[in-house]
Amino acid sequence: MQKEGLLIVVSGPSGAGKGTICKRLLEKNPNLGYSISATTRAPRTGEVNGVNYWFLSKEEFQKMIAEDGLLEWAEVYGNYYGTPAQKVRDSLAEGKNILLEIDTQGAALVRKKFPEGVYIYILPPSLEELKRRIIGRGTDSAESIERRLSCAREEMGCASEQYNYLVLNDEVELAVERVETIIEAEQYQIKRNLNLLQAVCGE
Amino acid sequence: MQKEGLLIVVSGPSGAGKGTICKRLLEKNPNLGYSISATTRAPRTGEVNGVNYWFLSKEEFQKMIAEDGLLEWAEVYGNYYGTPAQKVRDSLAEGKNILLEIDTQGAALVRKKFPEGVYIYILPPSLEELKRRIIGRGTDSAESIERRLSCAREEMGCASEQYNYLVLNDEVELAVERVETIIEAEQYQIKRNLNLLQAVCGE
Secondary structure (H helix, E strand, C coil): CCCCCCEEEEECCCCCCHHHHHHHHHHHCCCCEECCCEECCCCCCCCCECCCEEECCHHHHHHHHHCCCEEEEEEECCEEEEEEHHHHHHHHHCCCCEEEECCHHHHHHHHHHCCCCEEEEEECCCHHHHHHHHHHHCCCCHHHHHHHHHHHHHHHHHHHHHCCEEEECCCHHHHHHHHHHHHHHHCCEHHHCHHHHHHHHCC | CCCCCCEEEEECCCCCCHHHHHHHHHHHCCCCEECCCEECCCCCCCCCECCCEEECCHHHHHHHHHCCCEEEEEEECCEEEEEEHHHHHHHHHCCCCEEEECCHHHHHHHHHHCCCCEEEEEECCCHHHHHHHHHHHCCCCHHHHHHHHHHHHHHHHHHHHHCCEEEECCCHHHHHHHHHHHHHHHCCEHHHCHHHHHHHHCC
């Protein structure tokens, strides 16, 4: 029987480096699938439907919400963003592992629908380093930086209830290897191998 | 603060190869500790106290039982065998990972005292292969072989409730690597890293 794939949810505070880690994971593991978000915002130059995002109209998006077709969604500055459920479920059923990079609010919503997923929290080495990284991106005002840091501190306090694993991102390549190790080990979880157990003992 | 070590319990049916796997794990990982059993049977030629076993008198062993000083114990053909608790607890407190190779009855008893341990069930590729291995050892009568096989089948049926991981021993070196991956990944479990989380977010 086909073994179901793993849903691997990578989250963490803004600036922890989850985007970089996921990018490397996908480069190194061509068999790993990636959940593409849906959005109602307009495509930017060069963005391709089905690659960067699924670009939907507001009506299409609202229909998905109404039909419970999203694992999570949020409205940000008047635009909707969300994770289409069906594509994730189809890939998992085919035995494909699916990576989902998502903010912590989104991860909490996904966890309610997918408690059997693998929830990984990316931790920056320090709040000071987190601040340096956010400043380094050059996209935030001083006020926004302080808000992000205060959010991060608050989030980290509750991470232990929401996540299975904590991966320190002191160095990207090390953090990527840690996530790879977690993904491999999770595949040996006995609850994911009941068919194998039954096949051997029921001969 | 010192991070606590992991108790790694490797079990499985007789003939699954848990002894060979543990031996290789210890050869490859000199930092991994090993829980030495206590016994009241007489040392065989070449066996050394504190290396092969802790050799105890019946009175000493019964005192340990009375003082709840054993993680598990059993009487086999008039001799006692058991796992001294204090040495395991001391090593874990020092941050050392401890490997415990034990039969499935013993593992079930240890789990009651150490639910936070990592319980790994070694699975032979098939019952037929298990039979070949038991016959190959040349130590069992035909009746004993059938008894072991029927025990193995029964045990496997309940393994999913007692163990966290299932490791297929189709090839020893692969099985050893799977256990190593599990041990590494377990160290990233968020419940084992609350101090790290607190250190970063409480700066």
